[in-house]
Each structure stands twice: as structure tokens, then as C-alpha cells.
Amino acid sequence: MNVFQTIADRVEIEALRGEFTDAAMMRDRPRLASLFTPDGVLRMPNIPVEQVGREEILAGGERLQSKWDFFVQNTHPGTIQLDGDTATGRAYIQELARTLDGRQGLNYAVYHDRYQRTEEGWKFAERVYEVRYLDTSPLAGTAPRAAQGSGTDPAHATATPAPAPSFTEPATAEQLERVAAALRAGGFAAEILDDAAEARARVKDLVPAGAGVLTGASETLRLSGIDEDINGSGQYDAIRPRILAIDRATGADEIRRLLAGPDVVVNSVAAVTETGSLVLASGSGSQLPANAGGAAHAIWIVGAQKVVPDLSTALRRIEEHALPLENARAQAVYGMPSAVNRLLILNAEPRPGRGTVLLLREAIGY
Numbered sequence: 001m002n003v004f005q006t007i008a009d010r011v012e013i014e015a016l017r018g019e020f021t022d023a024a025m026m027r028d029r030p031r032l033a034s035l036f037t038p039d040g041v042l043r044m045p046n047i048p049v050e051q052v053g054r055e056e057i058l059a060g061g062e063r064l065q066s067k068w069d070f071f072v073q074n075t076h077p078g079t080i081q082l083d084g085d086t087a088t089g090r091a092y093i094q095e096l097a098r099t100l101d102g103r104q105g106l107n108y109a110v111y112h113d114r115y116q117r118t119e120e121g122w123k124f125a126e127r128v129y130e131v132r133y134l135d136t137s138p139l140a141g142t143a144p145r146a147a148q149g150s151g152t153d154p155a156h157a158t159a160t161p162a163p164a165p166s167f168t169e170p171a172t173a174e175q176l177e178r179v180a181a182a183l184r185a186g187g188f189a190a191e192i193l194d195d196a197a198e199a200r201a202r203v204k205d206l207v208p209a210g211a212g213v214l215t216g217a218s219e220t221l222r223l224s225g226i227d228e229d230i231n232g233s234g235q236y237d238a239i240r241p242r243i244l245a246i247d248r249a250t251g252a253d254e255i256r257r258l259l260a261g262p263d264v265v266v267n268s269v270a271a272v273t274e275t276g277s278l279v280l281a282s283g284s285g286s287q288l289p290a291n292a293g294g295a296a297h298a299i300w301i302v303g304a305q306k307v308v309p310d311l312s313t314a315l316r317r318i319e320e321h322a323l324p325l326e327n328a329r330a331q332a333v334y335g336m337p338s339a340v341n342r343l344l345i346l347n348a349e350p351r352p353g354r355g356t357v358l359l360l361r362e363a364i365g366y
Helices: 003-025 029-034 054-065 173-185 196-206 219-224 226-232 239-244 252-260 288-294 311-334
Strands: 036-044 049-052 068-076 080-083 086-099 104-118 121-135 189-193 212-215 264-267 271-273 278-282 297-302 342-346 355-360
Touching: 003 029, 003 068, 003 080, 003 086, 003 104, 003 121, 029 054, 036 054, 036 104, 049 054, 054 068, 086 121, 173 189, 173 271, 173 355, 189 196, 196 219, 196 226, 196 297, 196 355, 212 226, 212 239, 219 226, 219 297, 239 252, 252 288, 264 288, 271 311, 278 288, 278 311, 288 297, 288 342, 311 342
Parallel strands: 036 121, 189 355, 212 264, 264 297, 297 355
Antiparallel strands: 036 049, 068 086, 080 086, 086 104, 104 121, 271 278, 278 342
């Protein structure tokens, strides 16, 4: 092979690797899949994923892409070893990513590649992804959102920074109506009330005397007086005082059963979206089963400042607003930090009437 052909092959393979990164960043999954031979393989053992053929690579990439809040990949040139119509090489990767369920991090990785000369030019015969470093600490930055209605191709769309959301400003009347309508469409009962006093009275209407009631560890419940009404009035079979009286070393199973299946769970949420999703965060996860479906009935009291447009903003609200406040409270009360170790997202209620959301026109809680 002459020197000019060697140079041309190396340039084309480097361009192929650049196309891969560009297709990933531009979320152009058909183009990314076309960079492989028809029987090409993409392997990611750490996930684990093995996709064989362009159709599997396309479908797998679209599934992954649907989970992203944002994704950034930088590729750094590595080696290329030519051997006639085949070649091997490595490319070095740095990535930042956050998914819609809150997972996020920074990683450094290596792609171990095999290349094949085809009639369409050089293609990937195989890419094997090896993670060398992973940091899942919360990312401090945010992702600008692409300008809407620009009429441009996604690859050339301009991006404008989204205004920083206010996580303390009460939602407007129109927003509350949108949230209530979306919740009702998803099977939840939804009511819009003026303030915490109305919510307190409404909870008394909704919860029958003598019912087994679990309250979440919620500032909204504490500040509204609902926590004291349930756990201190003697009108209900209050679960939380019973749990606090059980020895955690010897009564762990009893605690778990009491938490999982009360008659009623009364709680708040970290965020509610205008599309009708409720988002709860927890350090231990102990209160989540009852909210998810273990309780026969659920009531969520939601301050107006917790309304957000979508799930990605809901997750930002948890990380940037609610967690720092809860962390300070946990340090003061328990002497230890809090963490978002568990997330619960309720997109709909399969048992219509089980869950009631009381949306307040005032801000309360975190």
C-alpha cells in the first residue's frame, strides 16, 4: 500500500470516529447506525449492552436517548493500525450526562475499535466501550434548551439558554388548572384549594376516623398542622408513632410491614409537572411503597411553588432546591446529611379514585 493510500485511510477512519460523536450529540440515531457494517457490533459491557447489526444499534440508541435530560460526548484521537482492508484502533472518550430519572455523572472511557473497508467507505465492524473512570456526583451545570419553532434542522438549530426556573414562586392560576386537568386525565382526583388551612380541613373530610394512616416526613404536613392532626389527635390509628416506638434492631420486619400497607398515606411531593406527574424523593425509600400503591388510599398536599413544566425540571428542583434544604434539616435533627437515594415518579393512577392531589394556591414546604 502506498503512502498516499495510507494517509487517506487514516483520515477517513478519523472522520468516521468524528461522525459517530456528531451523530450521538445531534441525536441522529439512523446516521449513527449507518456508520457500522450491516453485521457490526456495539458492545458496552459495563451496562451491559450488546447490539448486533444496524437495526439493533438504532433501536438500542433510541431507547437510551429517550432517557436523557442531556448528554455530551468528546472524542480524543487515539491509535489506528491499518491491515489492508481492515484496521484496529482506539478512541478516548469524555462524557457528561444526566437522565430523566436523575442519574448523572462524568466518565472517561475508551472505545476499542475494529474497522472494515466497504464499498461505502470505512465502517465500524465493532466498537467495545470500556469505562476507565466514573464520577456520579451531582453535576452543577444545566443544559440550554434548543430554540423552539426555528424551522432549522436539529444539527444546525441554535441553542438559547433556558431561563433559570424559580423554585419558590407560586404557580399561576392557569398553571394550576393545567396541572389539575392533567392529573385527572391520569386517574388522580385533583382539587385546587386556597391554602394550607383548607387542605387541613379537607384531609379531615377525606380520612375516616380510626383509619390506619401513615404520614410522610414532610415539611408541608408539619407547617400546615396536618401532621399533628393525624399523629397527635388520637382520632386515627397513626402509623408513625407506632413505628417510632419499635426497636429498630429487633423490629425491622414489623416496621417494614407497617410502612408498606397502611389504609391511607398522607404526604407531599418534591414536584408536580404540568403534564400530570408527581415526583417524590427519599433518602431511605421507606415511605415510597405506600405512595406507589401499597396504601389503599393516598393524599398528597402540594404547595403552588412545586409546579414545574416537565420531569427534567422536576429533577432539577429536587437537586438544586429541595435537597439542600432537606440536607440542612437532616443535619440539625439527625446529625447526618440527606441524599436522593430513591425517586418515585407517578405518571398515572391505575386505580382511579385511589389518589387525591390537593393543589394549593399558596407556597408551603420545600
